[in-house]
Amino acid sequence: MPDAALVRSAPPGMLRASWLIARKDLAIEFRTRTAFLSALVFALLAATIFFFAWDATAVAASDLAPGVLWVTFTFSGLLGLQRSFGVEQADRAIDALLVTPVDREAIYLGKAIANLVFVAGVEAVTIPAVMLLYNLPVGRGTLALAAIALLAAIGLVAVGTLFAAMAVNTRLAELLLPMLSLPFFVPIVMAAAGSSAKLLAGRPVAEAWPWLRILIAFDVVFVVACTLAFPFTLEE
Amino acid sequence: MSSTLSRDTTVNAPTLSNGTDWLIIAGLASVAAVYVRAFLFTPPEATQGPAQRILYVHAPSAFVALYLAFALMALTSALYLWLKDEKLDRVAESAAEVGLAYTSVVLVTGPLWGKPIWGAWWTWDARLTLTLFLWFIIVGYLVLRGAIDERGMRARYSAVLALLAGFLIPFIHLSVYLFRTMHPMPIVLKPSAPSMPGVMLVTFTSAFFAFTLLFAGLLRARYRMATLRDSLADRENDR
Amino acid sequence: MDFRCSQLSLFRRTPPPYLSGMPSAAFPPNDASPILVAEALVRAFSGRRAVDGVSFALQSGECLALFGPNGAGKTTLLRLLAGLLAPSSGTCRMGNDASRAGSSPRGLVGLVSHASMLYSALSARENVEFTARMYGLPDPRAAADVALRTMRVADRGDAPVRSLSRGLQQRVSIARAIVHEPRLILCDEPYTGLDAAGSAALSAALDERRASGAALVLVTHNIDEGLALATHVAVMQRGRLARYEPRADVDASGYATEYRDLVTADA
Numbered sequence: 074m075p076d077a078a079l080v081r082s083a084p085p086g087m088l089r090a091s092w093l094i095a096r097k098d099l100a101i102e103f104r105t106r107t108a109f110l111s112a113l114v115f116a117l118l119a120a121t122i123f124f125f126a127w128d129a130t131a132v133a134a135s136d137l138a139p140g141v142l143w144v145t146f147t148f149s150g151l152l153g154l155q156r157s158f159g160v161e162q163a164d165r166a167i168d169a170l171l172v173t174p175v176d177r178e179a180i181y182l183g184k185a186i187a188n189l190v191f192v193a194g195v196e197a198v199t200i201p202a203v204m205l206l207y208n209l210p211v212g213r214g215t216l217a218l219a220a221i222a223l224l225a226a227i228g229l230v231a232v233g234t235l236f237a238a239m240a241v242n243t244r245l246a247e248l249l250l251p252m253l254s255l256p257f258f259v260p261i262v263m264a265a266a267g268s269s270a271k272l273l274a275g276r277p278v279a280e281a282w283p284w285l286r287i288l289i290a291f292d293v294v295f296v297v298a299c300t301l302a303f304p305f306t307l308e309e
Numbered sequence: 310m311s312s313t314l315s316r317d318t319t320v321n322a323p324t325l326s327n328g329t330d331w332l333i334i335a336g337l338a339s340v341a342a343v344y345v346r347a348f349l350f351t352p353p354e355a356t357q358g359p360a361q362r363i364l365y366v367h368a369p370s371a372f373v374a375l376y377l378a379f380a381l382m383a384l385t386s387a388l389y390l391w392l393k394d395e396k397l398d399r400v401a402e403s404a405a406e407v408g409l410a411y412t413s414v415v416l417v418t419g420p421l422w423g424k425p426i427w428g429a430w431w432t433w434d435a436r437l438t439l440t441l442f443l444w445f446i447i448v449g450y451l452v453l454r455g456a457i458d459e460r461g462m463r464a465r466y467s468a469v470l471a472l473l474a475g476f477l478i479p480f481i482h483l484s485v486y487l488f489r490t491m492h493p494m495p496i497v498l499k500p501s502a503p504s505m506p507g508v509m510l511v512t513f514t515s516a517f518f519a520f521t522l523l524f525a526g527l528l529r530a531r532y533r534m535a536t537l538r539d540s541l542a543d544r545e546n547d548r
Numbered sequence: 549m550d551f552r553c554s555q556l557s558l559f560r561r562t563p564p565p566y567l568s569g570m571p572s573a574a575f576p577p578n579d580a581s582p583i584l585v586a587e588a589l590v591r592a593f594s595g596r597r598a599v600d601g602v603s604f605a606l607q608s609g610e611c612l613a614l615f616g617p618n619g620a621g622k623t624t625l626l627r628l629l630a631g632l633l634a635p636s637s638g639t640c641r642m643g644n645d646a647s648r649a650g651s652s653p654r655g656l657v658g659l660v661s662h663a664s665m666l667y668s669a670l671s672a673r674e675n676v677e678f679t680a681r682m683y684g685l686p687d688p689r690a691a692a693d694v695a696l697r698t699m700r701v702a703d704r705g706d707a708p709v710r711s712l713s714r715g716l717q718q719r720v721s722i723a724r725a726i727v728h729e730p731r732l733i734l735c736d737e738p739y740t741g742l743d744a745a746g747s748a749a750l751s752a753a754l755d756e757r758r759a760s761g762a763a764l765v766l767v768t769h770n771i772d773e774g775l776a777l778a779t780h781v782a783v784m785q786r787g788r789l790a791r792y793e794p795r796a797d798v799d800a801s802g803y804a805t806e807y808r809d810l811v812t813a814d815a
Contacts, residue, residue, distance in 0.1 A: 084655060084684040097667070097678050104669045104708070165663035169724060172630050173682040174654040232473070239466050243456040253449045253470060256442055260480040263488055283487055291480055298476055302469045305390055308462065309634045460594040539595075546596035 084174040087182070094170075094183025099190060101160055108156045109191060116149040116199040120206060138207040139270040143262045145203075146196060146225065151251050153191045154233040157184055158241040171307065181303035185234040185296075192226045209273060217272040221285070225265040227292045232257045235299040238306045257295075264288040330530055336523030343512065343519045351512045363422040365512060369520035370414040371440055375478075377524055378408025379443060382450075383475030386468035398464035399539070401471060403531035405450050407524060412444045438485045439478070446474045460539070582607050583731055583763040584629065588638035591624055598624040600787030601638070606732070606780075611754070611764035613778035613795075615771065617811045621787040622767045623661070626734045629765065630659045642732065655683060658730035660738045664721045668710035672701060672720040675709060676727050683728040695723040698756075700749045714741040722750060726757060733757060735766045739773055751777060771804045783810060 085093060102109060123141040124134065161167035170180060200222060204211065233254050240249040268284035347365045354361040381404040389397040419437045420430040431437070450470055457463040584606040591599040598621045606612060616622050627633045629640060631654055642656060659665075666675045676695055680688035696702040699719040709717055718741050726733065733754065739747055754777060758764055768774045775781065781798050783791040790810065 085681065090682065093678070093681050097670070100674070101667055101669045160667060160669070164668060165661070165665050166667050168632060168659065168661070168663070169665035169679060170682065171632055172654060172657055172659050173679065174684075175682050235469075235473075239453075239469065242462065243453065243466075244458075245452070245456045249449075249453060249456060252452060256445045256449065256481075257473070257477055259442065260477070260484040263484045267488065267491060287480065287483055287487065294476055294480075295473070298473060302390075302473065305465050305469050308632065458594075543595035546594065 085179075087176045087179045090175045090179035091182035091186060094175075094180060095186035095190070098157075098160070098184060098187035102187070102191065108153060109194060112149040112152040112191070112195050113198055115152055116145045116195055117202055119145040119148065120199065120203050124206060134207040135209050135273070136270075138203055138209050139266045139273060141207070142200065142203050142269070143225070143266045145199065146192075146222070146265075147229065147255075147258050147262055149195050149199070150192050150226070150229045150233065151254065153195065154188060154230075154237045154254070155247065155250055157188055157234060157237045162241045177304040177307060178300050181234060181238070181300055184238075185230050185299075188230040188234050189226055192230055193223065196222045196226065210275075212275075214269075214273045214275065217278075217281075218269055221265050221269050221272075221288070224285070224288050224292060225261050228261045228288065228295060229258060231292065231296045231299050235303060235306065238303065242306075260287060260291055264291070330526065332529055333523070333526035336519070336526040339515075339519035339522050343516045346512050346515070351509055354509070358425070360422060360425040363418050365516040367415060367418040367422055368513070369517045370411045370418070371436065372517060373520050373524045374408050374411040374415055374440065375443060377521065378404045378411060379447070379474075379478070381528075382408060382447075382471050386471035387475070389464060389468045390472065395460075395464065395539070396536075398468065399532055399535040400528075401468065402454065402535055403528050405447050405471075406531055407527045409444070409447045409451065410527075411520075411524065412440055412447060415440045416444060433485075433489070435482070435485050435489055439482055442481050443478070446477070450474070460542075583642065584765075585641045586629065586638070587640075589625070589628055589635050589640060590637045591621075591628055591633060592636045597636075597787050599628060599635075602784075602787070602789055603638075604782070604789065604792060606763040606765070608731075608761045608763060609758055610779045611758055611766060611777050612780045612782060613774035614765060614767045614782050614784055615769070615774060615807055616767075616784035616790075620784040622784050623736055625784065626659070626661070626736050626765065626767060629732070630657050630734050632659075655728065656731045658725035658728070658733045659736075660722050660725045660734070661736040662738075662740050664709070664717045666709045666717065666721055666724065669708055671706045671708055672696060672712070672723070673705040675720060676724045679724045680727045685728055691727050692723075695727040696720070698726070698749075698753050699723040700745070715743050715746045718742055719746055719749065722753065726753065729757075729762075731762050733762055733764050735764065735768075737768055738766070739768060739770050747773065771807060772800075775800050775803065783807060785811065 084090070120141055123137070123145070127137055158167075161170070167180075171177075200218060203209070204215070233250070236250055236253045236257075240246045240253070243249055264284040264287045268281035268288070271281040271284075272278070343365060347362050351362070353359045382401050385397045385401040385404065388394075389401065415437070419434075419440075423432060424430050450467055453470055454463055454467050457466060582605040586605070587603050589599055589602045590597060600621070602625060604612070614622055614625075624633065628635055666672075667678075670678070673692055673696065676692040677688045680691045680695075685691045693702065693705075696705050699722050701716055701719040701723060704712060704716060709720060712720065718738065722738060735754070738750060742750060751773065754764060754766070758777070764777070766774055766777060775795065775798065778795045780792070780794050781803075782789050782793075
């Protein structure tokens with residue numbers, strides 16, 4: 074006797090499921106907005122504090138800017154990543170998701186996309202603010218800066234989402250996420266700072282290319298690796 | 310589906326040696342022999358003086374930490390994710406702890422060597438920086454293991470971390486190397502192995518063997534301890 | 549269903565030897581193939597067996613009420629049946645399809661537990677609709693509406709879940725679990741926190757689903773509610789089914805006392 078229930082519904086494919094999950098996460102984030110605003114305010118405060126931490130007469134502010142930018146980017150990104158799986162853990166909503174026929178990788182991709190939007194949103198405000206505070210020249214370099222920020226965000230989010238999924242199930246969640254993620258963020262920060270310093274100083278793209286190559290390779294390797302590793306972080 | 314019950318560990322658990330652990334003794338003895346040879350039978354290097362002898366500890370430890378301990382950690386973790394055999398997880402755990410010890414030795418001897426020779430405690434040398442990041446990664450690995458009680462989850466999570474770290478290390482190496490070429494650091498005297506005269510070379514290579522032997526001994530002892538701990542826990546749970 | 553357990557004496561204390569680790573030959577072939585067949589399910593955590601050899605089968609329209617003390621392994625068993633956990637050994641098959649050992653075809657299972665499994669910032673409607681979309685239902689909005697109305701919570705459907713009382717949240721959670729009309733519904737203490745109206749709505753919904761062919765596993769501490777819905781009754785103790793019998797063989801008035809004696813005898 075054919076089982077009607079099996080025939081009737083067609084669970085969404087991986088891309089559509091990822092999109093639905095990302096949309097759900099963003100809807101939740103949009104309702105409260107606290108995490109986004111906290112990360113944003115943190116980034117702006119950090120950029121401000123860094124300025125006073127250096128002697129502006131010894132080093133030009135515009136030389137400091139790339140470093141400041143990517144360090145604040147990293148730490149405000151971590152703030153956003155912290156809450157990423159908390160919402161699933163709170164009432165065990167993740168169990169309801171795991172009982173459905175949805176691909177496990179789609180859960181990871183959906184959350185990563187939502188985190189990417191979050192981080193990109195914070196960056197969209199922070200970068201102009203840093204350019205303002207540090208007197209960075211607005212010009213051709215700005216577009217390149219946005220592109221580098223996007224590439225760096227992809228890498229950050231790929232690794233951070235996976236470690237957030239792991240950390241939330243452990244005893245030391247808030248400590249573990251930064252501790253595990255930061256070594257992985259180091260190549261991202263180095264590449265982003267190195268290439269953006271070159272491009273903001275007006276150097277040709279060819280000089281920044283070695284760094285950009287590392288950044289792109291990092292993104293490709295870790296998006297694939299983390300997507301494949303994610304199912305292992307679910308209880309089985 | 311093959312059973313993953315950990316009762317199987319109690320059957321063939323290797324015992325922590327009731328007698329003496331010959332491998333560790335052999336390792337320690339050979340390390341001691343290398344020290345003796347380094348101090349008494351190998352002349353100090355012309356330009357650097359006696360401090361150069363730290364190289365006989367520093368370089369082999371760095372080799373063991375990265376190419377033996379960490380490689381073993383990453384490899385057994387990858388295999389664990391594939392085969393789900395608990396023994397692989399125990400090897401990874403042991404390799405991490407012993408590797409941490411060796412990495413710490415590198416990070417301590419590096420500045421001790423650097424200060425008298427180059428006048429600076431830390432020069433962000435490419436290899437030393439890589440070892441620093443390795444240290445952070447292994448510490449993170451061990452803290453993660455400490456934060457999870459359930460054995461299956463602990464093994465899986467740390468395996469994922471170690472595997473990803475295996476992908477990370479080449480990127481760190483590339484990034485640091487590129488950083489140093491883009492930001493020229495003060496030129497530093499870098500004595501390296503190939504230009505050594507014969508008698509120093511012999512001490513140098515035998516140091517590598519000695520430290521590797523010690524690593525094997527420590528790894529095996531730590532692995533046995535892990536097996537014993539797990540089978541004790543199994544027996545307690547069965548009660 | 550031709551179970552020898554129908555000959556179980558109500559006053560038997562020791563678990564019958566054939567109920568744990570039962571070989572599959574003990575399940576006779578049947579015309580109406582069972583919705584769920586569990587064979588020798590075992591699940592261990594760090595060496596400790598939370599579920600230690602559980603076997604049973606459920607036909608369409610049957611409801612198994614599962615009682616047992618805390619820590620007996622009931623929640624672990626439900627998670628195994630739902631496919632959230634893989635068994636350490638043994639199999640769990642659903643429908644006609646002898647799927648991979650250790651997994652039930654998702655899309656046929658609904659899970660209710662004492663955690664609400666809801667996103668508290670979203671509304672009830674959004675939660676149930678999201679689940680409907682994840683199951684790939686053709687009209688998620690309509691399906692969500694039906695489910696919410698069945699659980700009598702449609703009028704509060706647009707308020708964020710965290711503003712609802714515990715009982716209403718539980719109703720929304722049940723609506724979420726049945727939105728895709730599952731063939732197997734697993735309930736882990738679903739009556740917790742429900743008032744009389746909520747309990748009535750839940751019982752009515754579960755009974756309606758059972759009448760339309762679904763199978764139910766109901767874990768509860770509330771013996772009366774359990775016996776009211778059950779076609780089969782079981783007691784789980786230390787990872788095993790200590791008792792398993794059809795509801796018809798159970799004397800409702802005396803059962804509560806027997807159950808209490810059974811679990812305190814081993815405590």
